[in-house]
Amino acid sequence: MKTIYLDNNATTRVAPEVLEEMLPYFSQLYGNPSSMHSFGGQVGRKLREAHEKMAALLGASPDEIIFTSCGTESDNAAVRAALHSNPDKRHIVTSRVEHPAIRALCAHLATRGYRVTELPVDAEGRLDLEQYRKALTADTAVVSLMWANNETGVVFPVEQAAEIAGEKGIIFHTDAVQAVGKIPIDLGKTAINMLSLSGHKLHAPKGVGVLYVRRGTKFSPFMIGGHQEKGRRGGTENTPGIIGLGKAAELAARYMETENTVVKNLRDRLENALLARIPNSRVNGDRVNRLPNTTNISFEFVEGEGILLMMDEFGICASSGSACTSGSLQPSHVLRAMGVPFTMAHGSIRFSLSVYNTDEEIDLVVEKLPAIIETLRAMSPYWKPGEGVCARS
Ligand code: PLP
Numbered sequence: 001m002k003t004i005y006l007d008n009n010a011t012t013r014v015a016p017e018v019l020e021e022m023l024p025y026f027s028q029l030y031g032n033p034s035s036m037h038s039f040g041g042q043v044g045r046k047l048r049e050a051h052e053k054m055a056a057l058l059g060a061s062p063d064e065i066i067f068t069s070c071g072t073e074s075d076n077a078a079v080r081a082a083l084h085s086n087p088d089k090r091h092i093v094t095s096r097v098e099h100p101a102i103r104a105l106c107a108h109l110a111t112r113g114y115r116v117t118e119l120p121v122d123a124e125g126r127l128d129l130e131q132y133r134k135a136l137t138a139d140t141a142v143v144s145l146m147w148a149n150n151e152t153g154v155v156f157p158v159e160q161a162a163e164i165a166g167e168k169g170i171i172f173h174t175d176a177v178q179a180v181g182k183i184p185i186d187l188g189k190t191a192i193n194m195l196s197l198s199g200h201k202l203h204a205p206k207g208v209g210v211l212y213v214r215r216g217t218k219f220s221p222f223m224i225g226g227h228q229e230k231g232r233r234g235g236t237e238n239t240p241g242i243i244g245l246g247k248a249a250e251l252a253a254r255y256m257e258t259e260n261t262v263v264k265n266l267r268d269r270l271e272n273a274l275l276a277r278i279p280n281s282r283v284n285g286d287r288v289n290r291l292p293n294t295t296n297i298s299f300e301f302v303e304g305e306g307i308l309l310m311m312d313e314f315g316i317c318a319s320s321g322s323a324c325t326s327g328s329l330q331p332s333h334v335l336r337a338m339g340v341p342f343t344m345a346h347g348s349i350r351f352s353l354s355v356y357n358t359d360e361e362i363d364l365v366v367e368k369l370p371a372i373i374e375t376l377r378a379m380s381p382y383w384k385p386g387e388g389v390c391a392r393s
Contacts, residue, residue: 001315004361008201009150009178009294009352010319014244015203021247022205025240033237034228043239050246054210057249058195059186066211066229067242071177071198072101074211075144077222077233078194079105082142082171083114085218089141095119095127095156096337101196102144102175103333115139124286125154125338133164142171147179147195151321151334151350152285153294155183159190166191171217177201181252182259182291193217199241203354204248208241255355263353264292266362270351271295273366278373284321284340284348293353296321298344301383302376303329307349310372316365321348343382 005013031040033047051062058065068074079092079102094106096118106116117135121127127145136143143165148155158174165172173194179185181202187195194217199208213219213232225234275281280300299307304320311318321332331345340348351365377383 004314004316004357004364006351006353006357006361006365007317007319008354009153009350011200011206012203012354013356014205015248015251017251018204018244018247022240022244025243030239033239034226046243046246047237047239050242050249053246054249057180057185057253058212059188060212061215063230064187064212064215066213066232067237067245068209068211068223068233069207069238070209071099071175071196071201072209073222074196074198074209075099075101075173075175076105077211078173078196078213079109079142079144080222081213081219082173082194083109084220086141086171089139091115091117091137091139091141093117093119093132093135093140093143093145095121095145097121097125097149097151097154097334098144098146099150099175099177101177102146106144119145121154121337123339125149125152125284125334126286126289127156127161129157129160129164132161136165136168136170140168140170142173144173144175147174147176147185148182148291149285149334150178151332152296152338153178153291153352154285155179155289155291157289158192162191162193178291178294181248181256182293184256187212187214199245199248202245202248202252204245205241208238208245210245258355260292263355263357266357266359267293267295267351267353270353270362270365271297273362274369277366277370281373282344284335284338284344294350296348296350298340299347299349299373300343301380302347302373304347304349305329306376307347307369307372310375311365311369314364314368316368319350319352321345321350 031043033044051065054065055062092114110116145156147158162172171193176195177198180197193214195212197210200206221232223234282298284296308320321335335345
């Protein structure tokens with residue numbers, strides 16, 4: 001059975017060009033880039049090239065790019081560096097819909113004497129910039145807001161938010177793990193101080209990420225050790241991973257147009273067809289300011305896990321918006337923050353596409369899913385078959 005992979009916000013396949021670029025650095029070209037000999041030196045040159053390629057994708061300078069091990073490390077390094085360089089300030093501003101890489105970190109910091117403001121979002125998952133402005137105080141050390149939400153794809157106005165923080169002398173970090181490669185980013189034109197991204201979300205391998213640190217932003221390393229990454233991230237570099245991510249950055253720039261036309265059209269076709277064919281379904285999140293590859297759709301009165309299991313029988317991979325916590329299914333913190341009704345939140349599915357998806361794959365999902373939902377609803381005590389309305393008010 002062919003896999004229909006519509007879970008690209010969870011992780012992506014390594015692009016064949018990326019794999020090809022990486023392979024020699026596992027076997028023939030295994031030198032340490034810090035070595036004095038030319039065998040290592042040639043790897044060092046390739047790492048510098050990766051910095052250049054990543055900088056080109058982000059509109060940054062190569063010396064503003066620090067390679068890390070993942071998005072989570074970049075997020076941790078950014079927030080901790082900002083707090084370290086502002087030892088007198090104890091306030092962090094973030095949102096209720098951040099990934100655990102920021103949310104759990106802030107919850108941890110709250111137990112260490114920091115005050116954390118988690119900004120709410122509206123029913124469409126949007127941030128209110130006025131409310132944000134009011135949350136910033138003389139005690140605020142850092143703002144961390146995601147560029148795009150991993151569950152809904154909703155895009156936050158981080159460029160404006162960074163301007164506002166900058167006017168008050170507050171360090172602004174953005175978790176752009178889901179945004180990079182999907183929407184154009186030109187950091188040179190923004191006031192963003194730090195940005196995180198992760199290789200495995202843009203067709204590079206797992207185990208490599210980037211932290212962008214704007215020139216002039218005070219930074220202290222999270223990983224203390226050797227002089228690698230200009231002393232900003234100790235530890236022998238993941239050379240194949242970094243070289244692969246450099247190549248992925250080059251490909252992402254090349255495919256940006258495709259992502260925002262072909263992939264977006266596939267996503268819209270999937271979304272519109274499912275909404276038209278399946279009663280009591282709706283999209284979660286702002287449909288305007290959204291990543292081109294993501295749709296989060298709720299199918300009322302069914303459980304997301306049931307949908308995932310039945311789709312799996314046809315090789316269709318997606319994610320649900322609920323997770324099993326202490327033995328019971330809990331809607332995600334993102335859908336809860338948006339106030340998505342309970343019966344809707346439980347049946348939410350995130351489809352996230354990539355440039356590798358095809359029309360035929362979308363056709364198959366559109367063909368199979370209505371019957372899956374009908375089967376599951378037939379088992380639900382709350383669904384009135386045939387009428388398309390719920391029995392419970
Ligand atoms: N931030 C966001 C928005 C994410 O979606 C993810 C991963 O899903 C991360 C951070 C963490 O990235 P990594 O898996 O590379 O640690």
